[in-house]
Amino acid sequence: MAEEIGDRAQHLLKVLVESYIRSGQPVGSRALARDSGLDVSAATVRNAMADLEELGMVSSPHTSAGRVPTNKGYRMFVDSLLTVKPLSEREIITLSDQLGVDGSKQELATSVSDYLAGMTEMAGMVMIPRTAKRSSLRHIEFMPLSGHRILAILVINEQDVQNTVIKVDRQYTPAELQQAANFLNNELAGHELFDVRHRILRELRETKDGMEQMMHQAISMAEQLFVKPGPEADSDDFVLSGQTRLMGFDELSNIEKLRGLFEAFNEKQQILQLLDRCLDGDGVQIFIGEESGYGVLDECSMVTSSYQVDGEVLGILGVIGPTRMAYERVIPIVDITAKMVSAALAQSK
Amino acid sequence: MAEEIGDRAQHLLKVLVESYIRSGQPVGSRALARDSGLDVSAATVRNAMADLEELGMVSSPHTSAGRVPTNKGYRMFVDSLLTVKPLSEREIITLSDQLGVDGSKQELATSVSDYLAGMTEMAGMVMIPRTAKRSSLRHIEFMPLSGHRILAILVINEQDVQNTVIKVDRQYTPAELQQAANFLNNELAGHELFDVRHRILRELRETKDGMEQMMHQAISMAEQLFVKPGPEADSDDFVLSGQTRLMGFDELSNIEKLRGLFEAFNEKQQILQLLDRCLDGDGVQIFIGEESGYGVLDECSMVTSSYQVDGEVLGILGVIGPTRMAYERVIPIVDITAKMVSAALAQSK
DNA sequence: GTTTAGCACTCTAAGATTGCGAGTGCTAAA
DNA sequence: TTTAGCACTCGCAATCTTAGAGTGCTAAAC
Numbered sequence: 001m002a003e004e005i006g007d008r009a010q011h012l013l014k015v016l017v018e019s020y021i022r023s024g025q026p027v028g029s030r031a032l033a034r035d036s037g038l039d040v041s042a043a044t045v046r047n048a049m050a051d052l053e054e055l056g057m058v059s060s061p062h063t064s065a066g067r068v069p070t071n072k073g074y075r076m077f078v079d080s081l082l083t084v085k086p087l088s089e090r091e092i093i094t095l096s097d098q099l100g101v102d103g104s105k106q107e108l109a110t111s112v113s114d115y116l117a118g119m120t121e122m123a124g125m126v127m128i129p130r131t132a133k134r135s136s137l138r139h140i141e142f143m144p145l146s147g148h149r150i151l152a153i154l155v156i157n158e159q160d161v162q163n164t165v166i167k168v169d170r171q172y173t174p175a176e177l178q179q180a181a182n183f184l185n186n187e188l189a190g191h192e193l194f195d196v197r198h199r200i201l202r203e204l205r206e207t208k209d210g211m212e213q214m215m216h217q218a219i220s221m222a223e224q225l226f227v228k229p230g231p232e233a234d235s236d237d238f239v240l241s242g243q244t245r246l247m248g249f250d251e252l253s254n255i256e257k258l259r260g261l262f263e264a265f266n267e268k269q270q271i272l273q274l275l276d277r278c279l280d281g282d283g284v285q286i287f288i289g290e291e292s293g294y295g296v297l298d299e300c301s302m303v304t305s306s307y308q309v310d311g312e313v314l315g316i317l318g319v320i321g322p323t324r325m326a327y328e329r330v331i332p333i334v335d336i337t338a339k340m341v342s343a344a345l346a347q348s349k
Numbered sequence: 350m351a352e353e354i355g356d357r358a359q360h361l362l363k364v365l366v367e368s369y370i371r372s373g374q375p376v377g378s379r380a381l382a383r384d385s386g387l388d389v390s391a392a393t394v395r396n397a398m399a400d401l402e403e404l405g406m407v408s409s410p411h412t413s414a415g416r417v418p419t420n421k422g423y424r425m426f427v428d429s430l431l432t433v434k435p436l437s438e439r440e441i442i443t444l445s446d447q448l449g450v451d452g453s454k455q456e457l458a459t460s461v462s463d464y465l466a467g468m469t470e471m472a473g474m475v476m477i478p479r480t481a482k483r484s485s486l487r488h489i490e491f492m493p494l495s496g497h498r499i500l501a502i503l504v505i506n507e508q509d510v511q512n513t514v515i516k517v518d519r520q521y522t523p524a525e526l527q528q529a530a531n532f533l534n535n536e537l538a539g540h541e542l543f544d545v546r547h548r549i550l551r552e553l554r555e556t557k558d559g560m561e562q563m564m565h566q567a568i569s570m571a572e573q574l575f576v577k578p579g580p581e582a583d584s585d586d587f588v589l590s591g592q593t594r595l596m597g598f599d600e601l602s603n604i605e606k607l608r609g610l611f612e613a614f615n616e617k618q619q620i621l622q623l624l625d626r627c628l629d630g631d632g633v634q635i636f637i638g639e640e641s642g643y644g645v646l647d648e649c650s651m652v653t654s655s656y657q658v659d660g661e662v663l664g665i666l667g668v669i670g671p672t673r674m675a676y677e678r679v680i681p682i683v684d685i686t687a688k689m690v691s692a693a694l695a696q697s698k
Numbered sequence: 699g700t701t702t703a704g705c706a707c708t709c710t711a712a713g714a715t716t717g718c719g720a721g722t723g724c725t726a727a728a
Numbered sequence: 729t730t731t732a733g734c735a736c737t738c739g740c741a742a743t744c745t746t747a748g749a750g751t752g753c754t755a756a757a758c
Contacts, residue, residue: 028750041702046751064709064750141490143504153502153510155492161502161512244615247608259596266593377721390731395722413721413738702757708750715744721737728731 005055009048012036013057014081017069021324024250026066071289074301074323078286084332091119095337099344105160109239112317112341117242119333122321127238127275129315135160136192140184142177142221150177152225156193166224168217180218188222197226238272240265249322251299260296270294275316278304284335289323299323303330305338309346317341354404358397361385362406363430366418370673373599375415420638423650423672427635433681440468444686448693454509458588461666461690466591468682471670476587476624478664484509485541489533491526491570499526501574505542515573517566529567537571546575587621589614598671600648609645619643624665627653633684638672648672652679654687658695666690 005013015036019027029042029049036045049067052058057073060066069077098115099108109126116124139155148170154162172180187204188196204219243265252258264270274292278285287302303325304318318334354362364385368376378391378398385394398416401407406422409415418426447464448457458475465473488504497519503511521529536553537545553568592614601607613619623641627634636651646669653667667683 026750030750042750043702043704043752044700047701050752060751062709063752064707064748066750139490139492141488141502143488151504151510153490153504155500155502158494158500161500161510163510244608244611247604247611253604255596255602259593262593262596375721379721391721392731392733393729396730399723409722411738412723413719413736415721700758702755704754704756705752707752710747710749712747713745716742718740718742720739723734723736725733726731727733728729 005052005057006048008038008040009052010081011038012045012048013052013069013073014077016058016067017073017077017081018328020069021326024324026061026068028066031066071291071323074288075291078288078327078331082327082331084328087332087336091333092336092340094119095340099340106237106239108341108344109237110241112337113239113241116317116319116333116337117245120319120321120325120330121245121248122319122325122330123240123242123246124317124319125238125240125271125275126317127272127315129279136190137188137196139189140181140222140225142172142181144172144174144177150221152221154225164225166221168221172217176214179214180221183215183218184222193226201226238268238275240271246321249324251322251324257296257299261300264294264296274302275304275318278316278318279306279313282306284331284338286327286331301325303327303334305334307338307341307345309342314342314345354401354406355397357387357389358401359430360387361394361397362401362418362422363426365407365416366422366426366430367677369418370675373673375410375417377415380415420640420672423637424640427637427676427680431676431680433677436681436685440682441685441689443468444689448689455586455588457690457693458586459590461686462588462590465666465668465682465686466594469668469670469674469679470594470597471668471674471679472589472591472595473666473668474587474589474620474624475666476621476664478628485539486537486545488538489530489571489574491521491530493521493523493526499570501570503574513574515570517570521566525563528563529570532564532567533571542575550575587617587624589620595670598673600671600673606645606648610649613643613645623651624653624667627655627665627667628662631655633680633687635676635680650674652676652683654683656687656690656694658691663691663694 012032016027016032019032019035029045032049033040033042033045049058052073053060053067055072056070057076058067059070061068095115098111105128109128113124113126116126118124135157137154137156139153141153141155143151143153145151145165148168150166150168150172152164152166154164156162188200191200201219201223204222243262246252246261247258252261274287274294284303284305286304287297289301290298292300292302297320299322300320301323302318302320304316306313306316308314317338319330321330361381365376365381368381368384378394381398382389382391382394398407401422402409402416404421405419406425407416408419410417444464447460454477458477462473462475465475467473484506486503486505488502490502490504492500492502494500494514497517499515499517499521501513501515503513505511537549540549550568550572553571592611595601595610596607601610623636623643633652633654635653636646638650639647641649641651648671649669650672651667651669652674653665655662655665657663666687668679670679
């Protein structure tokens with residue numbers, strides 16, 4: 001089996017995928033010959049198709065239908081055949097308008113996700129990962145609750161507030177808690193979370209001996225907050241919007257599939273896991289069909305990109321839609337969006 | 350047209366609705382005569398059906414199909430014909446197990462909604478309305494942000510934290526903000542939100558003259574927090590779970606309808622408006638089909654009930670599903686759930 | 699060797715036709 | 729007032745038909 005694919009075959013594959021993306025119908029040899037721009041007959045195309053089929057790039061749903069790209073074919077297409085169209089001026093302006101730089105992370109994420117969904121007519125998603133290492137602790141506040149529990153409020157960065165309930169050994173008076181909070185604020189406020197988590201807490205612990213009782217307790221509270229599973233381990237958050245648009249695609253009109261998909265969205269956990277795998281990669285990444293290793297996404301593709309500040313990846317954004325999507329449009333949209341978000345975040349620092 | 354419906358006709362309607370709920374198929378006269386338990390012939394049933402049809406209680410999808418209840422028929426059914434089955438011991442135990450009393454309101458709402466969805470096999474919903482009047486302010490905290498903005502953190506009740514950004518006329522130093530917060534905490538902490546909003550603010554404003562500059566400013570911040578549209582006007586929150594179960598029902602297998610429904614869920618606003626209308630009513634309330642005055646719910650019914658503490662309505666919970674639902678099971682589930690939630694809340698006070 | 703035209707063959711999607719079963723409405727008798 | 733009988737209607741599913749699209753193969757042309 002010749003792994004080599006001739007130039008003409010490649011070109012034909014490209015035209016076939018494009019045509020299939022446009023129409024959703026299997027592409028026959030005659031139509032392909034016409035659209036290819038090549039001056040060849042349908043019969044020649046048929047021969048080429050036979051080759052491509054042998055290589056697993058295309059398949060026919062039944063004997064006398066046209067050819068449809070397989071996932072492998074899509075992969076080939078996006079990897080080496082795709083020519084992306086640059087975005088129009090207008091589209092870029094729309095995005096930068098929508099990118100309100102102020103507002104909490106959540107709000108930013110929502111507006112970006114809405115933008116992606118709107119532009120691509122598919123579902124948009126934005127992941128805000130572990131309150132990034134970049135972020136610094138501003139303030140800690142404790143409030144007593146009933147039982148041996150304390151409500152801890154952390155203010156991080158500009159306007160992210162996290163609250164967690166921690167358990168302690170006994171009741172504390174508001175005054176005691178105030179004292180503990182003051183102490184921790186003195187020691188920790190203004191430092192980056194990363195530092196807080198490791199260096200500072202360790203230092204504090206080491207010099208524990210010379211400290212009075214109250215400080216001990218303050219530190220063990222802080223440990224619950226920062227070292228233990230911590231508030232942010234699962235507060236990995238992500239925003240998904242425009243899911244309902246996916247109902248429009250006929251490859252998903254199978255209620256069962258749709259239901260699986262929506263249940264996956266509700267779970268979040270599994271999608272997040274998937275997005276985690278994108279964190280390593282650079283630039284636009286594409287999962288086609290079952291490449292995600294995740295059954296319900298069989299007929300879907302994801303196009304994602306990371307956004308970053310100072311070279312550090314902060315999160316992932318992208319869209320999810322049917323495998324048969326207009327990659328040449330979607331890819332630049334996701335790409336530019338990631339870049340604009342990166343820029344916006346850098347600027348607001 | 351005789352508005353009176355004979356006893357037999359009523360009984361037949363009841364059996365018809367029950368049968369239709371079970372099977373989803375139009376009910377023919379022969380089957381109805383058999384199932385009714387009455388010793389009458391199909392022909393007699395047909396006559397009764399003709400009467401019911403004239404009254405708008407049933408209709409036939411086409412000439413030679415059986416009869417199907419109309420929304421008016423459902424209404425009659427739930428209003429006067431329905432006999433609800435009490436819940437089994439087991440089912441009640443399941444609920445009280447799930448009702449973890451601690452945890453934030455959000456968590457409670459989620460677990461209740463999940464329970465409703467699970468028991469009824471439909472979508473469950475729980476509304477947590479305007480941070481209830483019952484609740485009292487525990488603490489206020491300010492943090493300076495860039496620009497003329499301040500992050501205000503309100504702790505309400507046991508563990509509800511709300512944060513809002515307010516705009517002010519100039520930059521404030523942390524010390525100033527601390528001072529303002531201290532002042533407000535002294536004056537307002539421990540009071541019920543309802544009081545805070547009206548009485549205290551008014552009082553403070555009246556005696557404003559004698560106060561120093563800083564206090565003035567503290568009060569205008571507080572006004573932004575409590576009097577203006579306020580954090581809680583739209584933070585009316587509600588939890589919806591199990592939506593995907595609705596995909597299972599064939600009356601909703603029409604993708605377009607499903608999509609409308611899910612979009613309504615995403616909007617939240619409109620559903621909330623609908624739930625608001627339940628706040629006045631007492632006990633279990635039922636919206637059948639277009640009674641909600643809301644197009645996308647045409648083929649759906651809502652069964653809701655309020656939950657309350659000390660006679661004051663705190664929120665609404667219920668389920669949403671196809672009009673053809675097993676009311677006799679769903680109604681007691683919603684009813685008991687509301688009562689258990691009420692009890693749980695009263696206990697945790 | 700590659701490309702092309704021709705041709706027989708296959709398969710589907712969309713109508714059209716039919717028979718069947720379920721159910722109705724009406725009438726006349728009990 | 730109830731019932732039995734009967735003609736009639738309708739929808740559904742099964743079957744058949746046809747048109748169209750597309751393929752694979754072969755033999756001829758380049």
